[in-house]
Amino acid sequence: MEKKIVLLPGDGIGKEIMESAKKVLAAIESEYHHRFILQECAIGGDALDRYGVPLPDDTLHACNEADAVLLGSVGGPKWDNQPPKFRPEKGLLGIRKGLGLFANLRPVKTFPPLLHASPLKEEIVKDSDMMIVRELTGGLYFGEPSERRNNGEDVVDTLAYSRHEIERIVEKGFESAQIRNKHLTSVDKANVLESSRVWREIVNEKAVDYPDVEVEHLLVDAAAMKLITNPSGFDVVVTENLFGDILSDEASVLTGSLGMLPSASVRTDGLGMYEPVHGSAPDIAGKGIANPIGMILSTALMLEYSLGMQEEAKAIESAVMDCLEQGYHTADLKIKDGKQMSTDEITEAIIENLTTKCISDSICSSYV
Numbered sequence: 339m340e341k342k343i344v345l346l347p348g349d350g351i352g353k354e355i356m357e358s359a360k361k362v363l364a365a366i367e368s369e370y371h372h373r374f375i376l377q378e379c380a381i382g383g384d385a386l387d388r389y390g391v392p393l394p395d396d397t398l399h400a401c402n403e404a405d406a407v408l409l410g411s412v413g414g415p416k417w418d419n420q421p422p423k424f425r426p427e428k429g430l431l432g433i434r435k436g437l438g439l440f441a442n443l444r445p446v447k448t449f450p451p452l453l454h455a456s457p458l459k460e461e462i463v464k465d466s467d468m469m470i471v472r473e474l475t476g477g478l479y480f481g482e483p484s485e486r487r488n489n490g491e492d493v494v495d496t497l498a499y500s501r502h503e504i505e506r507i508v509e510k511g512f513e514s515a516q517i518r519n520k521h522l523t524s525v526d527k528a529n530v531l532e533s534s535r536v537w538r539e540i541v542n543e544k545a546v547d548y549p550d551v552e553v554e555h556l557l558v559d560a561a562a563m564k565l566i567t568n569p570s571g572f573d574v575v576v577t578e579n580l581f582g583d584i585l586s587d588e589a590s591v592l593t594g595s596l597g598m599l600p601s602a603s604v605r606t607d608g609l610g611m612y613e614p615v616h617g618s619a620p621d622i623a624g625k626g627i628a629n630p631i632g633m634i635l636s637t638a639l640m641l642e643y644s645l646g647m648q649e650e651a652k653a654i655e656s657a658v659m660d661c662l663e664q665g666y667h668t669a670d671l672k673i674k675d676g677k678q679m680s681t682d683e684i685t686e687a688i689i690e691n692l693t694t695k696c697i698s699d700s701i702c703s704s705y706v
């Protein structure tokens with residue numbers, strides 16, 4: 339198969355982990371005889387430095403023409419004092435909105451070899467397996483007005499949603515629950531926010547169309563607590579943009595590191611942008627120690643969801659698991675034994691597992 343993929347490395351460790359994704363894609367190409375046409379484009383601070391804007395038109399155009407998009411991460415202290423329109427994060431928000439990627443799917447599943455790497459007790463984290471379905475193109479991150487007033491004495495941000503925006507993400511949540519364990523937790527702040535009360539009404543209306551799915555409503559503060567006291571009680575979580583952003587970073591603690599979590603940002607026609615959950619990690623950027631697993635698993639999600647390569651995606655996931663079982667890990671995972679590796683070393687270890695598995699299982703031959 340021939341597929342066109344746009345790569346948006348971005349800033350900080352985004353550039354480093356994108357190199358890992360490229361190596362994994364090259365291994366998949368050679369093992370499965372595919373051809374990936376890769377086009378690298380600028381976004382975030384990198385785009386600001388090179389073109390003066392965080393999302394150049396050419397980048398958006400290239401992404402629209404592609405079969406899928408892979409993103410590293412954006413942002414960093416260098417651009418923190420830019421005016422709002424010229425912050426790297428505006429580039430990320432702009433590409434999500436520009437491509438209409440309204441649903442951000444963030445799977446959170448613990449890895450058996452890493453149960454002891456979580457700061458939470460092993461018996462608490464051990465059966466965690468959830469999908470956070472986060473609304474991605476509405477809410478506080480996009481609402482207008484968003485500005486300082488009266489010489490900075492007052493400030494306003496706006497949380498706005500249309501019925502349509504809520505309906506489509508809630509439907510995505512129900513659909514995801516139907517193919518998983520048929521339990522949907524809708525997270526809101528309906529005791530305070532009008533937008534949450536409408537959200538809750540829409541969830542209850544939609545529930546009629548999905549009688550096989552059990553629905554539960556949780557206020558976001560209680561959800562944050564339950565996420566770390568009883569994480570295995572969640573199957574699918576559907577929530578608005580800001581709550582989903584915060585809860586997914588919190589949920590990453592179950593796996594041992596924020597660097598482990600992948601995500602898929604999708605719309606209805608199959609185009610998707612795939613990105614790790616974490617940011618550009620300026621504190622470790624340039625040291626060669628970033629954990630590339632969230633990025634590599636995002637690459638697997640891209641193969642599965644946008645490129646129709648389920649077998650290849652499984653091969654990557656199982657190579658990652660093998661690597662963790664062999665005791666290999668990066669410095670962010672607090673593990674006493676095992677072997678600590680750099681970004682490049684662990685990428686090579688994953689690729690070694692991928693290619694060895696391909697040869698020994700002969701799973702690739704059917705794709706020749």
Ligand SMILES: NC(=O)C1=CN([C@@H]2O[C@H](COP(=O)(O)OP(=O)(O)OC[C@H]3O[C@@H](n4cnc5c(N)ncnc54)[C@H](O)[C@@H]3O)[C@@H](O)[C@H]2O)C=CC1
Pocket residue numbers: 351410411412413414415427430596597598613614615616617618619620621622627628629630632670
């Ligand atoms: N999707 C994106 O591009 C996102 C961008 N950001 C941006 O990233 C910049 C830094 O934000 P922070 O709050 O520091 O969040 P962050 O997610 O970049 O880092 C938080 C902590 O997790 C660690 N970490 C994150 N990913 C890691 C990895 N793969 N391997 C090892 N350790 C990892 C970092 O070293 C840091 O200690 C900001 O400019 C922010 O706006 C933040 C979140 C998402």
Ligand SMILES: CC(C)CC(=O)C(=O)O
Pocket residue numbers: 427430431583615616
């Ligand atoms: C940098 C933000 C715009 C987004 C974020 O933190 C995220 O999508 O996880």
Ligand SMILES: [Mg+2]
Pocket residue numbers: 583584587615
């Ligand atoms: Mg975030």
